[in-house]
Amino acid sequence: MPANLLKPFEWVLGRFSVDMGIDLGTANTLVSVRGRGIILNEPSVVAVNKDTGEVLLDGMAVGNTAKAMLGKTPGAIEAVRPLKHGVIADFDVTEKMLRYFIKKVHEDRHWVKPRVVIAVPVGITPVERRAVIHSAERAGARKVYLIDEPMAAGIGVGLPVTEPRGSLIVDIGGGTTEIAVLSLAGGVVATSLRKAGDDMDEAIINHLRRQHNLLIGEQTAERVKLTIGSASEMDQELSMEVKGRDYITGLPRRTTVTSIEVREALSYPVQEICEAIRGILEEAPPEISADLCDSGVTLVGGGALLYGIALAVTEQLGVPARVADEPLSAVARGTSIFLDNLEVFSRVLTAEEDA
Structure with a gap:
């Protein structure tokens, strides 16, 4: 069918799409819909058959269902995280994951063609940007817009990103930490640090192996981080029982871990994030720096939920820091607001996405 005949057809389908x-x-995918807010929040994990590459359960082994399989699959099945450090590592699996989320939003209706805004890390290459666009289009999107994650986060938490005022946003995700100074609907200075929540989990895994001779998986490490992890001293230090495999004997074993030792394990990735923020502050123009004396640092993303992270940033950098309300959903909320105000934020789009 000629392309010029497809356009009216796609427009009709779009009228029935959300x-x-x-x-x-890298760790989680959140979906926001106009007027309904966040309607999906699931892990970015897909369970596939190694031999055929097909998603299990007729394409439904995605998100929470697939994450439960991480580290527990038999030989013929693999639980895959298709994104690494915020960019697509497995094109086909990412497409299938996006198709699952689009179908779920539309309650399994077929022949839908929604417009989709996707938040991507700062500084990804043109090839990586095109990979995201093509994956979404093949998954069923009618039109795909890309927005940098810090800009989406700033919009989502209500920072004055369109005004001539500097705002510093730090999005601590699973695979990357996105740091940007925003003003006049654009990024003044920005960077993407490949140290984030996954590296915190890895630090806990390494600590348990070295100090307790205990091997644990990613999910256990994440539970430890969320339960007793911290970046600053806690009012009341905690402890928890951790189960895994003995590094020496190879047998199942349990041990007790304290919040003090977990904080020590997390100190290196936290320090790296603080140093990256320092680097952005040093690059900011003087007038922007004057604004940041008052507005400080706004923290979002799953990593912002780490106890005491704002205090650690303030103590190390000497600028006020705060965790935004509902930090985990800030970027997704921003993409929805962006879609509602395409004319206002059109300058954020690259030529390719605005075509």
């Missing part, structure tokens, strides 16, 4: 904003993260 436009979506997607925070396509």
Whole structure:
């Protein structure tokens, strides 16, 4: 069918579709819909058959269902995280994951063609940007817009990103930490640090192996981080029982871990994030720096939920820091607002996405 005949057809399908904003993260994918807010928040994990590459359960082994399989699959099945450090590592699996989320939003209706806004890391290459666009189009999107994650986060938490005032946003995700100074609907200075929540989990895994001779998996490490992890001293230090495999004997074993030792394990990735923020502050123009004396640092993302992270940033950098309300959904909320105000934020789009 000629392309000029397809356009009216796609327009009709679009009338029956729900436009979506997607925070396509390394660890979690959140979907926001106009007027309904966040309607999906699931892990960015897909369970596939190694031999055929097909998604299990007729394409439904995605998100929470697939994450439960991480580290527990038999030989013929693999639980895959298709994004690494915020960019697509497995094109086909990412497409299948996006198709699952689009179908779920539309309650399994076929022949839908929504407009989709996807948040991507700062500084990804043109090839990586095109990979995201093509994956979404092949998954069923009618039109795909890309927005940098810090801008989406700033919009989502209500920072004055369109005004001539500097705002510093730090999005601590699973695979990357996105840091940007925003003003006049654009990024003044920005960077993407490949140290984030996954590296915190890895630090806990390494600590348990070295100090307790205990091997644990990613999910256990994440539970430890969320339960007793911290970046600053806690009012009351905690402890928890951790189960895994003995490094020496190879047998199942349990041990007790304290919040003090977990904080020590997390100190290195936290320090790296603080140093990256320092680097951005040093690059900011003087007038922007004057604004940041008052507005400080706004923290979002799953990593912002780490106890005491704002205090650690303030103590190390000497600038006020705060965790935004509902930090985990900030980027997804921003993509939805962006979709509602395309004319206002059109300058954020690259030529390719605005075509």
